[in-house]
Amino acid sequence: MAVYTEVSDEELEAFVAQYDIARVVSCKGIAEGIENSNYLLQTETGNYILTLYEKRVEPADLPFFLGLMEHLAAQGVPCPTPLQGRDGKALRQVAGRPAAIVSFLNGVWPRRSRPNQCGQLGDAVAGLHIAGSDFTLTRPNALSVNAWRPLFESCAGRADEVEPGLADEISAELEVLERDWPQDLPAGVIHADLFPDNVFFLADHLSGLIDFYFACNDSFAYELAILLNAWCFEPDGQFNITKARLMLAAYRRRRPFSEAELKALPLLARGAALRFLLTRLYDWLNHVEGAFVKPKDPLEYLQKLRFHQSVRSPAAYGLDWRPWAI
């Protein structure tokens, strides 16, 4: 929930005048997106999203993010398309920040995901992975296994304030993940942050995937591991195997898994749980008084991590582990 940078009406008019979208009708800061300032911009030609990139986004990464959205949208992935100004550029500045206008996607994100939505998501993510395979820019995953130890070390001294024994538990898990993390899985561009608030549905059909500002190159199966964490647990912490099965089965119909991917899934799911546990822990411990964004509970991901630690085979995710049995 965030608007960090205000745009004056004069600045906005001058900015919009650089595009072929006629005149501003309305522009409201929206309470979505944690990293950047987002405005729902309405002009005489339609609705758009104006994003001002704030300090957590590296300006050098913006050509990757904007280029990727353009590439994916051109191939039919339901994601925002950056608008080019009359100078042919999508990225410019407003109010002292890098900024871009992207197309607006209809739809509402599900506060509680339903099984059929998980199935549609699995299909859409397979489509995203396939469409991204010929995108030429690359961006390493800055929040993969190598980043977790430094992140942990920056919080280790205070982790037990959140839960007694947490530091030891994370430390032990990190050792396993660093030792066993798979290196040669099929990889390409992944979204890496496909939580429910980044997925829109309209009349129960998936209508949009948004917020590509964590997108990077990593294994496709790691994306699925994130999805298992983000979509398949109920509010009471129970894993919903029906949702997982529908999601993975739909993905697999469009982009079949290799056996190695299947086998790696439980470990990758542990890694994904640890990644969100660590970033939430960091945000929790470094929360600034008066900040706009309420930090999310890190312990939700400790619970998810423990579930994945208990998993002995991909069957726990509703999948027959035999790759020929779809």
Add this chain to the structure above:
Amino acid sequence: MAVYTEVSDEELEAFVAQYDIARVVSCKGIAEGIENSNYLLQTETGNYILTLYEKRVEPADLPFFLGLMEHLAAQGVPCPTPLQGRDGKALRQVAGRPAAIVSFLNGVWPRRSRPNQCGQLGDAVAGLHIAGSDFTLTRPNALSVNAWRPLFESCAGRADEVEPGLADEISAELEVLERDWPQDLPAGVIHADLFPDNVFFLADHLSGLIDFYFACNDSFAYELAILLNAWCFEPDGQFNITKARLMLAAYRRRRPFSEAELKALPLLARGAALRFLLTRLYDWLNHVEGAFVKPKDPLEYLQKLRFHQSVRSPAAYGLDWRPWAI
């Protein structure tokens, strides 16, 4: 900047189904309005604002606020109109909160007001006062002179943390205002919170007055006193007499002042400055860690108060004090 209550997609669908506005296309929490949760709701028939009333709004006041907007809009005041559901009601519940849908107004609020905008505002506010004169419900101003002492007493012990000597300065001012506050000025429904973020302009024409949730019965001149504070000071604290003159002259052309109103203006402007100084001081001292809303600087209003204290006649606001000389 605020969305306090989340509405699930299922709740939203069920809520919207009670109106003749077809199906939801999009619904985004907007970062405007401090008191309530506001969503920009798009359906197949157009744009609307969905407001969930939060705890600072007294439910018993809602029929006044909604009835007033309906009354004013019907008389051509450019303000939101509450939508009635199929049951004829504008007020119902969603997500455990009283809630209403109102029409959406195009326009952008001015981050820095321009003189011609102040003129248009004066004219529009006179129109609002005239249109409100036959509205039958009433609501006393809960933040007028009688409310200031209890508010001050709740902060007095800590006021000097914000500025040394502040408690004494407020106390002395309160005595003057309580003694001299005028009682018999022409009165009616006023908006009472017409700050720039509640006034929209489209292509430099005033297109909307929003956020009627402080509206009440009070003297018309007190509304002008609030406007002088909210619109006629520059960011460096200087009073802009041109803006004041254009605003008051435009108002006066549509609704002439009485001599008593003119003479009272400097004292009312002191009162309005003190009212915002006190509420900001309260919010500053009672700011909750992690709250979404950044408190505004109370001292901005101390500076404004001191300016009005120095005023010896309405001429300081750009007005010829002789009522026949417009």
